[in-house]
Amino acid sequence: MFIIVGERINSSRKPIAAALQSKDRPFIRKEAGLQKGAGASMLDVNCAFNSKDEVSDMEWLVRIVQEETGSLPLSIDSPNAKAIEAGLRQHKGKALINSITLEKDRAEAILPIVKKYNADVIVLVMDEKGMPSTAGESIKLVERAIKLTQKHGIPAENLYIDPLVRPISSEPKQALEVLEAVKLIRSEYKIKTICGLSNISFGLPERSTLNSVFLAMMLNAGLDAAILDPLNKKIKAVLKASDALLARDDFCKEYIKSFRSGELK
C-alpha cells in the first residue's frame, strides 16, 4: 500500500501557527481527523516556524493529534534534535523522524535518538557538499546513508530515502533524475523512498497539474510514500486512479466508492 503522509499540520501555514499560539485543540484535532479521513496513513507535524518554544509546542502537538487519531503514526518534522526527542517521548507507536541529511553534525545528533526510540527515519540525499544533480550522484549518497544507519544499529526497513525534488523551472532535468533515482533505489537496494512533491513545480503556474502528473509518474517508478495534502482534489483523484491502475485496489472498489462520493470530479 502507498503511504500518504498528510502535510497540513505545519506551522508555516498561518491557521496552524495561530492554532498553536492559542493552543486551539479543536482546530488541530479537526485538521488531523480530516487528513486521516482522506486516507492519510501518517501525519506530519511541524512547528519549527512561528513558534516561541518548539520543544513544548511539539510535545503538545503530538499529544493533541494522537488524541484524535489514536495510534496513527506521526512524522516528527524538525531540524532540532531536542524537539524531535520531545515529540518521540509523547508519541504512541512507531514514529517517523523527518529528517536527517548526511551532514555529519545533523546525522550524529539525531541518529542515536532514532535508535533509542526504534523510529523510522527519512534521510535526505545531501551532504556538506550539497545536493546531487543526477540519479548516479543520488545513489552514491544512498549507499552512504545505508552504511551510516547500519553503523548506528538502525535496520534498513526503518529507512526512507528522500531523493530531494527540485524545481524543473530552474533545473529542467530534475524530474527525470529523481524518477530514475526512485527506480534504482527500489530495484537495487529494496529500500523505501519518500518525497515532498510540490517543489517540482516551484515558480510555474497551475502547480497542482504538474504536481499530480509528477505524482502519477513517481507512483509508477515505485515511490513508497509521499508527504502531501490528502485533501487536494487533483492529488486525491491521482492517488485513487493509481491504486486502481497499479492493482492495489481489488475490483476497483475504492475507485468506484470515490466516484460515488463525488471525489473524482
Place this chain on the structure above:
Amino acid sequence: MFIIVGERINSSRKPIAAALQSKDRPFIRKEAGLQKGAGASMLDVNCAFNSKDEVSDMEWLVRIVQEETGSLPLSIDSPNAKAIEAGLRQHKGKALINSITLEKDRAEAILPIVKKYNADVIVLVMDEKGMPSTAGESIKLVERAIKLTQKHGIPAENLYIDPLVRPISSEPKQALEVLEAVKLIRSEYKIKTICGLSNISFGLPERSTLNSVFLAMMLNAGLDAAILDPLNKKIKAVLKASDALLARDDFCKEYIKSFRSGELK
C-alpha cells in the same frame, strides 16, 4: 518528441459517419484542423464502420483531410487491405498503417503493401492464439514481429508496437503488464511503441481520470506515440505537464503558453 495521433476522424463516431455519408467536406476539414491545431502530429482516419463503400470512403477521407493539413501524415486505419491500399495511393508523404497483427492471413495480406509504399506500420501484439497476459508474453510476440517485418524488407524504424491495452476492470494487472512491456520494448529493442489509451478504463466511471493518469505513467515508461483525442482537456493538460517534467519543453515555454491560453484549468 511525443507523437500524438488524433483519433477523432473515425466513423464509429456518429457525426463523422454522417459527414462521410453526405460527403461534408467542411466538417471533416474542421475536425482535421482542430486536431492539428491542438498538437496532433498525425491523424488517424477510419471509415470501417457505418460505411457502404469503405474503399472509396477512405480515398475521399485521405484526400479531404490532407487538403486541410498539408503533408501531416495520416494513420490509415482499417482491417481491410483494399481500403488501406486505396488510402495509401491518395496519401502524400509517409503514412502509418493501423494495423496488422501476427495472425498469418492479416499480416501476409498487408505487409507487402507496407513495403511497397514505404509506410510505417503498427503491429498489435496478438496472434491466432489471442492476446498476451503478461509483459513476458508480449515480448515474445515483439520478437516475432521484428523477424516478420524484417523478412518483408521493412526497416525497424518503420515499426510501431502496440502492446494492446485491456480493461483493468476485468484484468486488474493489465496496466502493470503493459507499462512493463513498454519499458522493455524501449530498453531492449529500441523500437517505437504506440497505443490507444481509453480501453484501460472500460467499464469504470470517470474514465478520463483513469485515462489521463495512465497516460502520465505510460509517458514515463517511454511510450513514443498514442492514439487519443487531442481536444480532451485532461489529456491535454497531462501532455503539456509531461513535456515539462520529461525535459521536452525548453524553459517550460509551451506549458506556460498553455496556461496563459486557459488550457490547463
